[in-house]
Amino acid sequence: MEKTLARVVVVGGGFGGMLAARRLAGAAVDITVLDRGTTNVFQPLLYQCATGLLSEGQISIPLRTVLRGHRNVRAVQGEALDLDRERGVVVARRPDDSVFELAYDYLIVAVGMRTSYFGHPEFAEFAPGLKTVQDALEIRRRVLGAFEMAETIEDPELRREWLTFAITGAGPTGVELAGQIRELAVHTIGREFRSIHPSEARVILFDGADAVLKPFGPTLSAKAQHILHRLGVETKLGVLVSNVDANGLVATDREGNQTRYAARTVLWTAGVEAVPFVSAVARATGAQTDRQGRISVEPNLSVPDHPNIWVVGDVSSLDGLPGVAEVAMQGGLHAANEIRRRVTHPDQAPRPFRYRDLGTAAYLCRGHAVLKLGPIHLSGPLGWLMWGGIHIAFLAGVRNRVRTLTAWLVALGLNRRAERTITQDYPALAASRPSMTA
Numbered sequence: 444m445e446k447t448l449a450r451v452v453v454v455g456g457g458f459g460g461m462l463a464a465r466r467l468a469g470a471a472v473d474i475t476v477l478d479r480g481t482t483n484v485f486q487p488l489l490y491q492c493a494t495g496l497l498s499e500g501q502i503s504i505p506l507r508t509v510l511r512g513h514r515n516v517r518a519v520q521g522e523a524l525d526l527d528r529e530r531g532v533v534v535a536r537r538p539d540d541s542v543f544e545l546a547y548d549y550l551i552v553a554v555g556m557r558t559s560y561f562g563h564p565e566f567a568e569f570a571p572g573l574k575t576v577q578d579a580l581e582i583r584r585r586v587l588g589a590f591e592m593a594e595t596i597e598d599p600e601l602r603r604e605w606l607t608f609a610i611t612g613a614g615p616t617g618v619e620l621a622g623q624i625r626e627l628a629v630h631t632i633g634r635e636f637r638s639i640h641p642s643e644a645r646v647i648l649f650d651g652a653d654a655v656l657k658p659f660g661p662t663l664s665a666k667a668q669h670i671l672h673r674l675g676v677e678t679k680l681g682v683l684v685s686n687v688d689a690n691g692l693v694a695t696d697r698e699g700n701q702t703r704y705a706a707r708t709v710l711w712t713a714g715v716e717a718v719p720f721v722s723a724v725a726r727a728t729g730a731q732t733d734r735q736g737r738i739s740v741e742p743n744l745s746v747p748d749h750p751n752i753w754v755v756g757d758v759s760s761l762d763g764l765p766g767v768a769e770v771a772m773q774g775g776l777h778a779a780n781e782i783r784r785r786v787t788h789p790d791q792a793p794r795p796f797r798y799r800d801l802g803t804a805a806y807l808c809r810g811h812a813v814l815k816l817g818p819i820h821l822s823g824p825l826g827w828l829m830w831g832g833i834h835i836a837f838l839a840g841v842r843n844r845v846r847t848l849t850a851w852l853v854a855l856g857l858n859r860r861a862e863r864t865i866t867q868d869y870p871a872l873a874a875s876r877p878s879m880t881a
């Protein structure tokens with residue numbers, strides 16, 4: 444009789460899920476990777492896609508391509524909705540909303556975070572976050588579209604509103620976006636407009652903390668602040684963005700004073716929270732979650748009292764580990780190793796996850812990045828070169844690495860960004876189009 448293999452379901456094909464699936468590939472198990480999308484996305488370069496430097500294809504790779512060589516791994520598209528622990532199935536939906544189920548013996552949850560508006564979901568319409576390729580393309584549409592709008596507006600006040608870009612959150616993503624918008628305005632499109640001077644674009648970065656890039660420590664944070672200032676990015680620190688609408692935002696300081704900033708483009712990088720499937724997992728298993736909705740896990744990354752379910756990456760909470768790609772990748776590898784050992788040596792005790800800190804970095808502008816690796820703190824050109832090397836090394840696919848490196852060299856040498864296509868609709872045109880469902 445043919446022996447049936449244990450079934451492993453990996454929910455999420457990002458950093459953690461992909462590493463787990465690849466590590467399990469040679470083992471005597473059947474693996475299914477379930478993702479709501481079809482590609483593995485390199486989120487650390489999303490902001491370059493959002494500002495026209497890289498294409499969506501350069502920062503992502505089809506899951507099927509990555510997994511095609513592994514015969515015991517299957518990729519399926521669907522959004523995990525619920526977990527039926529009694530029956531051992533993940534309930535998922537297809538893009539057309541129909542539902543299907545995946546049975547598992549071992550489950551790895553690696554679904555990542557989404558943008559959090561801190562109880563104000565109504566801000567989302569006016570201030571897109573940056574977590575997905577769709578977000579990046581939406582930001583590109585808004586940023587490049589704002590310059591186009593400004594070109595034909597004569598009223599100086601209104602024109603200024605279109606040339607003001609407000610970004611909430613002075614963490615790496617906010618800082619990187621702010622730097623890129625100024626670079627785009629000054630270096631790339633500076634000479635392409637006739638009525639406006641894109642370099643007049645006002646980029647304002649808001650944060651509740653009293654420093655930019657605070658987790659990088661006071662020295663690197665001060666250096667980053669200095670570079671941002673030189674680049675022309677304004678920072679408003681110690682303020683919370685308390686309201687956002689189509690015409691701008693309101694910032695409230697610690698004394699409760701409110702200031703309104705008129706800006707037709709508002710981008711939100713202030714917070715993240717676990718995607719909804721994580722609360723379904725917590726409900727089904729009785730696991731505890733933290734303020735951001737992350738599941739508190741055992742030292743070996745499994746869910747308490749559920750030794751066949753692991754939670755890895757951004758949605759796992761253990762010893763205050765940060766939500767960075769390295770934690771996710773090493774977590775995915777660890778969960779896969781635990782499953783491999785369980786299959787071959789079921790009597791062995793679980794092993795705790797040990798994280799090896801490989802550092803963290805943020806890009807500021809051409810020639811400048813900050814990088815923190817234990818006691819080593821780098822900034823300026825050296826930090827920038829290291830930042831570039833790390834990102835190229837971790838980008839999936841040789842073709843993407845070559846294309847990204849080429850795009851960077853072209854941007855540096857010729858001040859060109861090749862990925863400036865945007866798709867827009869005119870309300871009147873959209874309304875006159877025959878309805879597909881009529």
Ligand SMILES: Cc1cc2nc3c(=O)[nH]c(=O)nc-3n(C[C@H](O)[C@H](O)[C@H](O)COP(=O)(O)OP(=O)(O)OC[C@H]3O[C@@H](n4cnc5c(N)ncnc54)[C@H](O)[C@@H]3O)c2cc1C
Nearest residue numbers: 455457458459479486487523554555756757766767768771
């Ligand atoms: C703009 C940006 C810049 C960043 N820069 C850096 C950086 O410079 N360095 C660094 O170390 N880290 C950086 N990070 C953080 C890093 O990207 C994350 O820590 C990492 O992606 C976490 O990996 P993960 O596997 O937990 O989740 P993800 O990589 O987010 O993968 C989650 C996957 O799950 C899928 N998914 C979500 N919900 C469902 C569902 N219900 N059903 C099925 N599939 C689902 C998603 O489509 C996605 O493919 C950045 C993040 C962002 C957004």
